[in-house]
Amino acid sequence: MNIKKLEDWYLTHHRDLPFRQTKDPYQIWVSEIMLQQTQVETVLPFFKTFIKKYPTIYDLAQSFEDDLKKDVEGLGYYQRFKNMRLTAQKVVKEHHGQIPNHYQELIQLPGIGPYTAGAILSIAYDQPISAVDGNVIRVLSRYYNLNDDFSQVANKKRLNDINQSLIEKARPSIYTQALMELGALVCRPKKPQCGVCPLQDQCEAFKLGIQESLPTKKVKPIKKKLHYFTFLLFDNKGELYVRQRTEKLLEGMYEYPQFLGQTLAEVLEKNANYGITILQKEGMYHHEFTHLSWKMSVYSGTVQNPNSSWHLVTPKELLQLPMAVAHRKIAIKKGASAPLTL
Ligand code: SF4
Structure with missing residues (x-):
């Protein structure tokens, strides 16, 4: 993959999102939690008022659960914010208010799994640690023409290994954000904009004209x-x-x-x-x-x-x-x- 081309595309074309203009691990973490299962457009107003009300992890650690619930009412999946508050308290108590910069420490914290840990480490700390979300799955499965079911743990791990080998040759913070942004803006689920894609010349799915059939959809369980x-x-x-x-x-x-x-x-x-x-x-x-x-x-x-x-x-x-x-x-x-x- 021409990683430099991808990174250069990101530096020129990325959206003006508040959490893409900071390297503050606290803000990156807040944004990643808010973006789980939630559209960027929905998250934006919440993110801005949240950071205004809780500018540091110490402010969040001292919040009252009912207030926090009210602050994020409308974003859904409330459990993630309960975990967020617990994590803030743990980070203040056990890590002097500094979000850890080690993978093993991060995934011990409530609500932080491999993806969020990878996103924090690569975006905020510029460490070459893979973060695979839905956008990354879409871009890489098309680029390499992988038709596995990525809801299966073994297949997702294989994709994570591929992404890990790529990020090790990249500028981690830019690379992770670039793949996510490419998936959101260009390599979209429907009607991908291959004509403006920096990866087009080596993209297997584009060559075969099968972009929209990847990633393979898992069969939905019957309700x-x-x-x-x-x-x-x-x-x-x-x-x-x-x-x-x-x-x-x-x-x-x-x-x-x-x-x-x-x-x-x-x-x-x-x-x-x-x-x-x-x-x-x-x-x-x-x-x-x-x-x-x-x-x-x-x-x-x-x-x-x-x-x-x-x-x-x-x-x-x-x-x-x-x-x-x-x-x-x-x-x-x-x-x-x-x-x-x-
Ligand atoms: S060429 Fe098309 S399918 Fe391939 S990565 Fe780019 S946008 Fe996605």
Whole structure:
């Protein structure tokens, strides 16, 4: 690969992004965490206000979790910011406030994996350590015509080894950013701009005209559909039963009592010990998770022997509870008073 040509292209064409104009490891780390699963355009305003509010790692280490949550509301995947705060505290306590410049130390920190460690070390510390993200996978798989499935660990490692041998001949900070920028601006998933690409003359995919077929897409797993019967169970004061989830999916969130089953009659029969009386059907709701799809048939009713893990709340209190989005969208309208004939 003509690395110099790639680097020169970057120096002339890169976007004017705030985290591309600094070598501050703290800012590079913040930007890399924010950019996970998130578009640059979405990250930009958040990044600017975040750095203004938390200009140093000491400021972030002293932040309150709820404030931080509010500051990044809208970016999604909140766990990464929880980890970010923990990492800031660890770096202040164990590394004198300096983001480590050793791979093994970096990957010990919450939320920092091989990619983020490689990005920090190469971009901020100019060390020849490979960082392979989706953009890099796309550029290299096309350039070398590699049709492996890079969601497989062994294949990704092979690509990382290729990238490692390239970065060792390059100016690490410029090289890493150049590959990422080329993937974002030129070697795009659809309609790559090969005509202006600095790698075109040796690109295998371009020669064969197969650019858009690489990288090979992994076959998406079929979403598993689960049919739940969800009950809005009221007591005689109009309060509602909810339960706090203990399952890994949505752990800690509240939901209305719900049961998996094929038909309402089957669910009521299996759970006869609760003494549930159905008053009316409230409607059908769907919720899509990454690997799951919930179909919820919602009924309102009353219950004689509620489960000990259910709590009674008023509709007003319900609004204050962290609730699974799947259940939050269920509209509550309690009207019927006579049992529904099944
Ligand atoms: S020539 Fe086209 S396919 Fe090859 S690296 Fe450049 S933009 Fe990507």
